[in-house]
Structures are given as C-alpha cells and as structure tokens.
Amino acid sequence: MEFHELLRRIDERSTVLRTTVAAAPSLDVQVPTCPEWTLLDLARHIGVGRRSWAATVAAGPDAPAKITVEDAPPGEREALTAWLAASTQELLNALREAGPDRGCWTWWRRSQSPRTCAAVARHQLQEIAVHTYDAQLAVGSAQPLPPEVALDGVEEFLFTCCATTAAWPHESAVVDHHATEGRSWRLWLSADGARIARFTPATDEEPDVSVRGTASDLVLLFYGRVPLDDLKVEGDRQVYERLIDWDPGV
Template structure:
C-alpha cells in the first residue's frame, strides 16, 4: 500500500483530473461507461462520496450512504471548487482522526486510511468515466493505478466479501491462475482456489493459465471493466474464456 502522504496527494491529483475532465461537459450527457448516469450525477457521486467518507472517518461509525441523484454539485462552473472541497474534507478528516485509527467499514473494522484509499480508487476509475464522456485526456500515474488494482483485490478476497458480492462464489476453482503483467514493476496473480480467491503481488510466472499485459493504468481499466480485452492497448495470452469469466464476476 502507498503511504498516507502519497494517497492524499493522489486523491488531490485524481480529483483535479476528474474536475478538468468534467469541465465544459453537458451536465445531461450520458456517461458511456456508467450508462444509467448523466455527467451531473457522476460529478455529484464523487463529491458526495468524499464527504460521506469524511463523515464516517470523523464519527468512526456507519452512516447512510448518499444517493448521487440527490447531490447538489452546483452549476458546472462551480464543479471544480465543489469537488476539490470534498477531497480536502476527507484529507482533513484523516489527518484530524489519524490514519491508523480503527473504525467501521463495510468490510469490518479497518484503519481510517481504508476510506482514503477507497475514495482514491473510486475517483480514479470515475475520472476515466468523465474523460470518456467529454473526450478529455485521462492520466493516472503508475503507482496510483497499481494501488487501485491491489486495493480491489484486497476487497474481493477479504473475509465476508462473498456476502457483499455473491457472484464471487462462482470464482472458486481448482487452482486456475490468472495474471496481470504491467509494462514495468510487479504484477498480480489471482488463484481460483476451492475455498475462494487468493492473490499475490510479484512477477507473473510463465505458466499461468491466462495473462493480460499492458500499462498499470490500462490493467486497472480492464479490472474495472472500462477497457475491453479486445482493445489494442492490452494483450491477452492463454485461456481467454477464463479471463472473461473472471472479469464478468470480479470487476471493482
């Protein structure tokens, strides 16, 4: 996991990037990668989610999850200010409370930094959604993209994850291994064991059943079902059907 300072910096980077991507877009434009939401609701979700996480961090206990359709991000010319304020609110809450303080999360008790990391991941993925909607550039540093992937695997393999996402039970297997191999740095290997999913970070062995190769950011987009495997930006080698089955049930 990245250190707290880099996670805070990353949240500010991705919030600013999201705001730039959304700027000038039609508030009612359909978000292609979130087709049930217009751009205004996507913006509302991010600003609302940051504030929700800040509230949980400060109180250390559950709060009612907000409805993004009820968010009030203001007029488009105020979106950037509103979004930045939400990210700053969460960062302030983490610094006031202490990143290591244990508190409620939907996966059970975790340190407060869980919420910072979760919001960075959510913001990074939705930054791409905003960029696709408006045609803006999408930029995500390798270390942030890699942490989003690792954070996603940690959630999917956490105790109780199958109760929150029942389709994960369908990913139990007989030891099949799937790999994600970035252009640089360590990759990820996910094992479909009889008792459930397992994952590890490190070099991807040559004998995995299927591997997807690409930049860290593109691998993140594959895992979040934003980038199709047929896209020329990634390469698939091995059992493509196994990878398709995995992605259909594990996307984060």
C-alpha cells in the same frame, strides 16, 4: 503509497476532475462508461460519495455501516466545482484527523485489505481516479491513469475486491496480471477462496491464464471501462471470463 501521498494524489485527481467538469461543453453530456449518467450525475456521485465517506471515517471504527449524506449539488457550473472542492476537502480533513491506522467501517470484510483509514484512502484514490477518467471520456479528452496511481490501483483492486475466503465455484486456477511498467501479481483460485501476492515471473508454476497491459489499462479493465480484448491474454481465456463474472461478496 505512504498515507500522505495517498491524500496528495486524491487532491490532485480531484482537481483534474473539477477542471474537466469546468471545461465541459455542457453538464448534460452523457458519460459513455456510466451510460445512465450525465456529467452532472457523475459530479453528484463524486461529491455525495466523498461527503459520506468523510462522515464514515469521522464516526470511527464502531460505525455499524457507511453513513449516507444527502447533499444535492448546485446545477450552476462555478458553484458545482466549488461544491466538489469542498466535498474533497471534507474527506481529506477526516482522513488526516483520523490518521492511517485507525479502524474504519468498510464494505470489504473477507479480503486481504485491512479495515483502516489508510485502506479507505487507498480505495478512495482509485474511485476518484477512475471517475476522473469517466469525466474526461465524456468530454472527449480521456487520459490514462497516472502510472503510480494505476500501479497502486491494480494491487488495491486485487487485494480488496478479488481476495476473499469465499469458495471459487470452478476448478482451481492460477491467474497472473502483468503491468508493462514491470510489476506482476498472482491470483490463486480454489475452494478455499482467492489469494493474491505480488511476485517476480521466475517460477516453475505456469498460470492457467495471464493478462498483460499497462497498469492503467488493467485498472480500467477491472472497473469495466475497457474490454478484455484491449489487453494481451495468454492461456485459458474462459478462466478469466469466469473471474470477471464472479461475485465473491468480499
């Protein structure tokens, strides 16, 4: 997505999250996908996290670490949703002022994603989209991620969280991901690390395992929101289970 579209989508998903919080029967409902959190805890995580990333973006490329902002949210519902809106606006303002190409501190260092404000915006969209799903699930109204957000999310996760120069500690393998919306990605795992590319499934190289589902289900699988059994798996399932368990330290 273009930078302006990423920012628009962040705003849109944040609005849906606030609407969900405002309509919840109680802020004390548990979040099934984050079992240690109530909906209020989730809202706090979202708000404080966006303010911290806003400060990190504003600090520029020389920031040595993510800047932590502690700002306790109000417990009253109307004030809480206003606080969440202000948190999102802080992030959007910082990103707009910085622009897509400026460098920014990121926790990913050895991945295929750049360390720029555009990459930060891309990852922020996915974090907010997944947590919006969490909030919806907590109140019994979970919806799939919007298709364009989810398609970008599959690629963003693979390039940011899977690609690495850290050695794959098992036998070399090829893993394919297929979104039913018509996009596919190939992951090569070896002693040289993990490398990702988008591809068209018309190659002689057969993968060791492939996973197929909607883009939304793929993203939710990546973030541990749905089990592998919810998607179609072909080939050596153990390879994929090892991939799920692997922490490459990107």
